[in-house]
Amino acid sequence: MITHQNAQSQKPARVVVLGAHGFIGAAICKQIEAQGIPVIALTSVEMDLAEATVVDRLASLLKPSDAVVMLAALTPDKGRDIATLMKNLALMQSVCAALEKTGCAHLVYFSSDAVYNTAVSRITEDVPASPQDLYGAMHYTREVMAHSLAKVPVLVLRPTIVYGLDDTHNSYGPNRFRRMAQKDGKITLFGSGEETRDHIHVDDIATLTVRCLLRCSTGTLNVATGTSKSFLEVAEIVAKEFNWEIEIVATPRQSPVTHRHYDVTNMIKAFPDFRFIVLEKGIARVHKQMMAAS
Amino acid sequence: MSAYTIGYVGMTHLGLNSAVAAADKGYETVCFDPNHVLIAKLSLHELPIVEPDLPKLLEKNSGRIRFTADVNQLSLCDVVYIAPDVPTNENGQSDLSRIDTLFSQVEPVLSPYTVIVILSQVPPGFTRAKLRPGRLLHYQVETLIFGRAMERACFPERFIVGCAEPSEPLPPAFANFLQSFGCPILPMRYESAELAKISINMCLVASIGVANTMSELCEQTGADWSEIVPALKLDQRIGPFSYLSAGLGIAGGNLERDLATVCNFADQYGTDAGVVRAWMANSHHRRDWALRTLYREILSRMDEPVIAVLGLAYKQDTHSTKNSPSIALLEYLKPFSVRVFDPEVPASAAPNPQRHDSKSELEACEGADVLVVMTPWQQFAKLDPTEIAQRLRGKLVLDPYAILSAAACRVAGLNYLTLGVQP
Numbered sequence: 001m002i003t004h005q006n007a008q009s010q011k012p013a014r015v016v017v018l019g020a021h022g023f024i025g026a027a028i029c030k031q032i033e034a035q036g037i038p039v040i041a042l043t044s045v046e047m048d049l050a051e052a053t054v055v056d057r058l059a060s061l062l063k064p065s066d067a068v069v070m071l072a073a074l075t076p077d078k079g080r081d082i083a084t085l086m087k088n089l090a091l092m093q094s095v096c097a098a099l100e101k102t103g104c105a106h107l108v109y110f111s112s113d114a115v116y117n118t119a120v121s122r123i124t125e126d127v128p129a130s131p132q133d134l135y136g137a138m139h140y141t142r143e144v145m146a147h148s149l150a151k152v153p154v155l156v157l158r159p160t161i162v163y164g165l166d167d168t169h170n171s172y173g174p175n176r177f178r179r180m181a182q183k184d185g186k187i188t189l190f191g192s193g194e195e196t197r198d199h200i201h202v203d204d205i206a207t208l209t210v211r212c213l214l215r216c217s218t219g220t221l222n223v224a225t226g227t228s229k230s231f232l233e234v235a236e237i238v239a240k241e242f243n244w245e246i247e248i249v250a251t252p253r254q255s256p257v258t259h260r261h262y263d264v265t266n267m268i269k270a271f272p273d274f275r276f277i278v279l280e281k282g283i284a285r286v287h288k289q290m291m292a293a294s
Numbered sequence: 295m296s297a298y299t300i301g302y303v304g305m306t307h308l309g310l311n312s313a314v315a316a317a318d319k320g321y322e323t324v325c326f327d328p329n330h331v332l333i334a335k336l337s338l339h340e341l342p343i344v345e346p347d348l349p350k351l352l353e354k355n356s357g358r359i360r361f362t363a364d365v366n367q368l369s370l371c372d373v374v375y376i377a378p379d380v381p382t383n384e385n386g387q388s389d390l391s392r393i394d395t396l397f398s399q400v401e402p403v404l405s406p407y408t409v410i411v412i413l414s415q416v417p418p419g420f421t422r423a424k425l426r427p428g429r430l431l432h433y434q435v436e437t438l439i440f441g442r443a444m445e446r447a448c449f450p451e452r453f454i455v456g457c458a459e460p461s462e463p464l465p466p467a468f469a470n471f472l473q474s475f476g477c478p479i480l481p482m483r484y485e486s487a488e489l490a491k492i493s494i495n496m497c498l499v500a501s502i503g504v505a506n507t508m509s510e511l512c513e514q515t516g517a518d519w520s521e522i523v524p525a526l527k528l529d530q531r532i533g534p535f536s537y538l539s540a541g542l543g544i545a546g547g548n549l550e551r552d553l554a555t556v557c558n559f560a561d562q563y564g565t566d567a568g569v570v571r572a573w574m575a576n577s578h579h580r581r582d583w584a585l586r587t588l589y590r591e592i593l594s595r596m597d598e599p600v601i602a603v604l605g606l607a608y609k610q611d612t613h614s615t616k617n618s619p620s621i622a623l624l625e626y627l628k629p630f631s632v633r634v635f636d637p638e639v640p641a642s643a644a645p646n647p648q649r650h651d652s653k654s655e656l657e658a659c660e661g662a663d664v665l666v667v668m669t670p671w672q673q674f675a676k677l678d679p680t681e682i683a684q685r686l687r688g689k690l691v692l693d694p695y696a697i698l699s700a701a702a703c704r705v706a707g708l709n710y711l712t713l714g715v716q717p
Contacts (some may be wrong), residue, residue, distance in 0.1 A: 102303050126575065226586075265582045267588045269626045 019071030093124030164202030185282035224262035301371035304378025309615035315447035372467035386554030441611030456487030508716035519714025602662035605669025620668035663688035
């Protein structure tokens with residue numbers, strides 16, 4: 001559940017985005033700029049959060065009136081081990097130390113649905129976080145670190161599976177499926193793709209983030225569409241976009257089928273007029289972008 | 295006419311209906327409340343609440359009912375019921391300060407022979423804490439249902455009576471009064487009676503939880519909950535009066551109070567209340583059915599929709615909006631134009647800035663993209679779906695309580711959605 005600190009939309013004085021070069025960060029920066037809001041987009045090149053003097057450098061950059069969006073993290077494709085966990089916590093430690101010095105008007109922390117137990121099939125914000133791996137534990141710990149900041153209004157966003165053209169993780173789902181289909185003419189599923197998941201377009205993530213910035217929303221919000229589809233259905237949607245036959249290949253199941261559904265009632269309450277990009281249209285949009293780029 | 299006089303303290307819903315029922319049984323009845331304005335209005339039969347049959351029975355028995363703001367008038371009574379409504383906060387927790395205040399005010403003016411009966415809903419341990427040497431004190435379970443309060447007060451199925459010592463006979467005046475209703479009387483220790491009341495409500499909530507859970511599953515599987523309910527009610531282990539109608543969760547405040555009480559006691563004593571918390575979560579989930587459905591069908595698809603909402607009260611035949619699903623829905627429809635009508639609750643109870651206060655159901659429908667029936671008032675069942683269809687701009691009708699005829703709505707060309715059936 002989130003609470004809007006601004007009764008009406010109000011542009012923040014400036015938004016500082018940490019992790020601005022990433023898949024989601026870039027989309028958010030684009031939409032912030034489109035709103036005419038001043039943005040400082042920081043990547044690890046300009047502001048290496050692992051570097052020794054970063055706290056002072058970041059603190060000198062930040063103003064108390066800034067909204068800060070924190071996305072910077074080593075993603076699972078960069079490592080799932082304890083060393084990666086500790087590096088990620090150190091990045092957040094630097095951000096918190098800088099914010100303790102300067103304060104800020106609003107902190108949006110990008111977490112993950114990995115904070116939830118994988119065995120839980122229906123997710124709301126009331127489901128207790130119970131991460132099953134180091135990546136989920138990292139995000140949950142960083143959420144707690146964010147909340148420990150005195151006098152900083154904090155919003156935690158927990159996105160589901162995100163798809164879009166510029167995804168770099170190539171995780172199982174729409175992103176990998178379209179690349180497999182384009183490259184090999186076939187999509188290989190785990191088992192028969194029975195698992196249901198919620199997939200959200202990166203532009204929806206960005207739009208919701210901007211709306212949260214405008215309302216200075218605080219609390220925790222799952223960022224999902226509320227509609228789950230099986231990976232087989234997703235594969236079929238992806239396959240339909242190609243002008244040639246795409247084979248969908250089942251493989252022997254290695255692990256039990258799990259499902260995940262999001263009850264997005266709290267999102268509806270927060271933004272009752274928000275419209276998600278439906279999966280079929282979103283996949284079609286990404287497909288066109290991919291074909292144009294290739 | 296009985297030789298005994300019965301007093302009632304606290305002229306809110308419970309006290310007022312119970313007093314009129316006592317008068318209807320032929321007892322002289324003294325109705326006390328320290329609120330002079332309220333007493334003046336009641337003396338003119340201006341009622342602060344809506345209950346079927348209450349005005350009629352008050353009129354019929356007015357010769358036996360005396361309203362007073364003078365506490366000393368209670369000294370004439372043989373039995374005095376302490377019966378104010380106990381308000382709850384947003385977490386369902388009771389505010390017992392009013393009953394404490396009234397008890398302290400009344401007790402000193404009563405003789406040792408007057409029986410004091412606490413009728414308000416109190417947690418286990420409350421009554422015994424009020425017991426003083428030489429005082430005749432009992433607790434009696436109330437089973438008031440908003441909208442059926444007079445029926446319940448006049449024709450109770452049994453009396454559950456909390457006693458300091460259950461093996462001792464009830465005081466004659468109290469026993470005489472209870473026996474006049476012709477139903478079983480179950481004496482038990484105070485704490486058992488206090489917990490019996492809560493246990494009754496837990497059984498009701500459990501049934502509601504089943505109805506909520508299974509009706510939602512029906513919406514996904516092609517089953518129809520309304521076809522299943524009659525089968526359950528014919529099962530002797532479940533029963534014909536069980537709370538199995540699909541609805542928008544628990545509202546009104548009373549059941550929520552008991553859920554909160556059980557959780558609080560469980561936390562205090564370390565007993566398991568996991569299932570109770572699950573019922574509460576399930577209730578909150580189902581309460582938002584209309585919002586989710588509206589979002590799916592209208593809000594996520596249409597610019598500047600106009601939404602007609604029939605019903606603001608938390609249920610039919612009451613003016614109460616406590617925890618009303620309708621008000622909860624309207625809270626989230628503030629960005630949109632709404633057209634509102636309720637037979638008893640003024641439209642101003644809706645918190646929406648873009649609100650049209652309609653004088654009738656059909657006026658509310660005029661030009662709306664969707665009709666949402668949020669309270670199952672029987673008068674809504676008389677609406678002609680063809681007339682609704684003529685006035686609506688859109689075709690969608692959300693009728694969670696199935697107050698309209700689904701078949702007639704479909705014949706009228708409406709897209710009809712209700713609980714417990716797959717769209």
